[in-house]
Amino acid sequence: MIRANQAWLSARLEEMADETRDVHLFKLHGQIIFPIYGVSGAVSTNAAVYLISRGKDGYINAPFPAGDGEVQELGGGWITMCVRLPYHESAQEWVMKIQAAEEKLRAMKSGGSNAT
Numbered sequence: 001m002i003r004a005n006q007a008w009l010s011a012r013l014e015e016m017a018d019e020t021r022d023v024h025l026f027k028l029h030g031q032i033i034f035p036i037y038g039v040s041g042a043v044s045t046n047a048a049v050y051l052i053s054r055g056k057d058g059y060i061n062a063p064f065p066a067g068d069g070e071v072q073e074l075g076g077g078w079i080t081m082c083v084r085l086p087y088h089e090s091a092q093e094w095v096m097k098i099q100a101a102e103e104k105l106r107a108m109k110s111g112g113s114n115a116t
Contacts, residue, residue, distance in 0.1 A: 009091035013049070016098060023106045025098070026050040026064075026080065033085065036066065045087045051102055053079040053109045069101065071108065081105045 013032045017025040025032050026049070036044040050064055055077025065072040068084035083101045085094045 005091045009094065012091075012095050016102070023051055023053050023102050023109070026052045036084065047085045047087075049083050049085065049098060051081045051083060051098070051105050053105050055079070069104075071105070079105065079109060 013025060017027045017032050019027075033047045033049055036046050036048050038044050048066070055074070057076030057078075059076055060078055061075040062072060064074075064080055065082040067082060069081065071079060071081045073079055081101055081104070083098050085097070089097075
């Protein structure tokens with residue numbers, strides 16, 4: 001990825017991680033994009049981001065999902081969705097994929113949770 005695309009992607013991800021949004025990207029110690037590990041323990045060429053729909057309580061007490069588009073209730077009304085980011089897609093494709101998942105999670109939250 002060229003430097004201009006990296007800067008653009010970084011800015012977009014930071015904007016999407018703003019915790020004042022009803023659905024935002026999960027951020028832990030400044031990290032937004034997380035590695036995915038295979039069954040053998042090897043790092044995958046794909047990465048993941050996690051969209052979070054805010055709950056009532058401040059506690060998350062369940063594991064995060066690993067499958068692309070998989071949804072998990074985390075307790076206290078918190079819901080998360082895994083969005084996998086394949087290495088071969090562009091930064092623009094990643095952002096479009098995250099935005100589509102964000103709308104899906106927002107609709108799920110407003111229409112009642114169907115999380116597994």
